[in-house]
Amino acid sequence: MDFFVAQALNGLIIGLLYALIAIGLSLIFSVLKLVNFAHGECCMMGAFVSYYFSTLFGINPLIAVFLSMVVVFLLGVAMQYFFLRPLYTGAVERKDEYAILITFGLGIFFQNLAMSLFGPWTKKSQDFLSGVTSIGFLTVDNNRLVVSFVAIAIVLALLLIINKTFVGKALRAVSQDRDAAAIVGINSHRINMLAFGVGVALAGGAGALIGPIFLISPMMGILPGIKSFVIIVLGGMGSIKGAIIGSLLLGEIESLGSIYLLDPTRGLAYKNAFGVLLLAIVLLVKPTGLFGERHVRME
Amino acid sequence: MKKNVIGAGIAILIGVAVPLVFRSYWLHVAIIALYYALLASSWTMLAGFSGQFSFATMALGGIGAYTSALLVINVQLPMWLALICGALAATVVGLLIGVLVLRMRGPYLALFTIAFSELVRITLNAEYQLTRGDMGLTVPHLYTTVSKTPYYYTMLGLLVGSLLVMWTVLRSRYGLFFRAIREQEEAAAVMGVNVVRYKIMAFVISSFFAGLAGSFFAHYIGTLTPNSMMEIPRMGLLIAMSVIGGIESLAGAVAGAVLVEFLQEYLRALEMWRFVIFGLALVLILRFSQNGLIYPIYQRFAARRVEPRTVADAEA
Amino acid sequence: MLEVAELVKDFGGVRAINKLSFTVGENELLGIIGPNGSGKTTTINLISGLFKPTNGRITFRGKRIDGLPSYEIARRGIGRTFQVTQVFHRMSVLENMMVPALAVPHKGEEKDQKKKALRILGFLKIDHLRNEFARNLSGGQQKLLELGRILMLDPDVIMLDEPFSGVHPKLKMNIHEYIKEMHAEGRTFIIISHDLQSIFNLSQRLIVLNEGTKICDGVPQDVKDDDRVVEAYLGD
Secondary structure, three states: OHHHHHHHHHHHHHHHHHHHHHHHHHHHHHHHOOOOOOHHHHHHHHHHHHHHHHHHOOOOHHHHHHHHHHHHHHHHHHHHHHHHOHHHHOOOOOHHHHHHHHHHHHHHHHHHHHHHHHOOOOEOOOOOOOOEEEEOOEEEEHHHHHHHHHHHHHHHHHHHHHHHOHHHHHHHHHHHOHHHHHHOOOOHHHHHHHHHHHHHHHHHHHHHHHOOOOOEOOOOOHHHHHHHHHHHHHHOOOOHHHHHHHHHHHHHHHHHHHHHOOOHHHHHHHHHHHHHHHHHHHHHHOOOOOOOOOOOOOO | OHHHHHHHHHHHHHHHHHHHHOOHHHHHHHHHHHHHHHHHHHHHHHHHHOOOOOOOHHHHHHHHHHHHHHHHHHHOOOHHHHHHHHHHHHHHHHHHHHHHOOOOOHHHHHHHHHHHHHHHHHHHHHOHHHHOHHHOEEOOOOOOOOOOHHHHHHHHHHHHHHHHHHHHHHHOHHHHHHHHHHHOHHHHHHOOOOHHHHHHHHHHHHHHHHHHHHHHHHHHHOEEOHHHHHOHHHHHHHHHHHHHHOOOOHHHHHHHHHHHHHHHHHOHHHOOHHHHHHHHHHHHHHHHOOOOOHHHHHHHHHOOOOOOOOHHHOOO | OEEEEEEEEEEOOEEEEEEEEEEEOOOOEEEEEOOOOOOHHHHHHHHOOOOOOOEEEEEEOOEEOOOOOHHHHHHOOEEEOOOOOOOOOOOEHHHHHHHHHHHOOOOOOHHHHHHHHHHHHHHOOOHHHOOOEHHHOOHHHHHHHHHHHHHHHOOOEEEEEOOOOOOOHHHHHHHHHHHHHHHHOOOEEEEEOOOHHHHHHHOOEEEEEEOOEEEEEEOHHHHHHOHHHHHHHHOO
16 A cells, blocks of 8 residues: 555656646647647757756756756747748648658757767766655655656646736637737737747756656657657647646556556566557547547648 | 659669679668668658658568567578568558558657557567567578678669559559548548548558568668667658658659668768758758758759659650 | 438537438539538538538438448549639649549549540640649639549539639639539539529529528529528628
8 A cells, every 4th residue: 555655656746747748748739739749859958958057067956947948948949930930931831741740850850969969878967855755654755856846836837827927818819719819919920939939948847857856868858758749639639737637647557557557577668658558549539638629730 | 754764774773783882881881771761662652642641660660570580580480481471560560550540630640650669669678588678689690691792682672672563553543542642631532532441551551661671671680679670760860861852752762761871871980960960951851842852853854843653644 | 313301410519400401303503502600511511421410311312322431422423622622732633633533443444534634624724734733723723623623523413612712703704604514414513602693693493501400492583582591691
């Protein structure tokens, strides 16, 4: 029973990290109407930026998380400006095809860039807070606690921005009807840029938070990327509520499933396969997800 | 039409002459280039012509490779039979994927196939008792000789034969249907095209050739690991090859694969940076020349608006 | 020859078509009109098999066709166009024409089909464009190509969804003529249009839809005078 609760807690913490990544992907999907196949790589970039901020410049790792979010935000803005903007100015034919290939290509580019710049070896980031905290029979790594609180804080801040501010209103307006938003004077290019920047910054933040708990490497983004796809398909493309619920669900399924379903040696290896399998099933049974609307094609 | 045949003839002649010029190491590079050329053209047929942007080509190649290798190792199947079984295994899996993704469009299909690729890779890694996982599976070689020349000609033969089949399919009415479905699925359906059948057909044919390439590769290279075979960046490199060549041309895919593979070896001194260059080339070409680099050049010289690619174009 | 009976179509919780029944006779030229969202295009999508009806029957020449896949319905002789023209962009005009010709089995020799395609393109006066990519055609030319592509199917019933929208006035007159000629050859037409003048002019009979139900069915003159129709168009 104790073990079960410990694993459930672990699942919750992982789920919160997934939530950050998946909300970012969902935000991008709802505004830009495309799936960012470079999302996992943006997560990876965040992890490395934060790693170097704290190891090279001695910046407090927690502050480094926020700095890395800023850097990844700027990266996202640049990606949007140079590669995605043509989708909305009519400069590109076969939009669906272009959106898939260009974001996938950017992801591959980032992977190779990270391999070259940072080397293929895994690295461990500095602790946020060393030691452990005991709550009753549970013993939790302090890093994980910090990560959970920061992740929750970021999600709450984002929800506040989206629901209560003018910027949030503009985001929602463009996501619902790009043309109508343009008529009332919203610059949809700027909103695209903002949504993409914020979306990937969330993934970058998650990457930076992962650093002290797991190891970081240039290929670390692939699985979180795929899992965030799983989550937004599960939760419904473009639904932020769905992304949160889906994340927590996947975190738990992975944590609990790996101990209860399979023999332990393989269980660990197959842990990552659960999400993929889940994606396959959801895509087949209900491609619009649990809460989502019908997917619109770009053209 | 005539120009195409002459061009293909010249390309084959050059291909046949390669072992006279290149020795051991560069001949190895040439073999790998042809292997990628087969994979890239199978992807082009599926994505470029039938509009199904699958990321599972490398994984299907891997399924072919492991099936063939394991059959030879564990069941002592004759090599040639194992090769065929490898290709057929990929075909069957391709058929299943083709059926499963029928209702999916664009990004969903891409998502599903990426997930599928990772599932295959994870499984092959996890079942290390059978596959030896990342330790590498030692696979018996196709020929007993150490010379690379027989492998080269085998691969060249496979590639030319496969291209001929794919080209024939794409020039026939089926190619016309593939492209009609790619352009407008519903319009094709109300024009009498059995959309389901032809979408699956494209998946099946493409998977067969991916599996064939993979099985041959296994018995040439001698060591298989799931990661080197089908990691996502591999798929990225494959797509870069096809896109550089031009996404709507088999010849472009072959040219792109040969170009990228040779550049990759030539630029070895740059270490990982050469892949950065390929990644950058991929996104820049997509951004500024959606039809690739090689194909538009060819088209300029051919100086025709529409290529006589299908039955419909020959003079009435 | 075509009979729609008690047709119902729900999307989620919304009922788009509600117990719609009508018949189309041999060589009839039927117009369907109605305000936006009244279910005109949905009806055509149901007949051509792109949507599966929630309930009801569609019979063509005495055989049920509801539930059949689109390609099968096309092969039995029902062709259609789309509201937003759907030509195959990255294919030549001739290739566009050859898709239905080759898709339907036992259509005859390929060579003959190609001659037929050129003849139809000539009839529509776009044969000079035969080797052009369809995406390079103007909007009007694309409309004609779509019409020509249907003729390759040699259908008994042709359903046109907004054939006059966004078309140059002169071309509109041409399309009128083409429809009349094809009708004279014995084909049956179902035409949806917002262009009331054209449709009153062309149709022998009109059906008016509102909120998924038929509110009026008769010769154009009667429909024009019907109060319910006026209300549906002008009301609220």
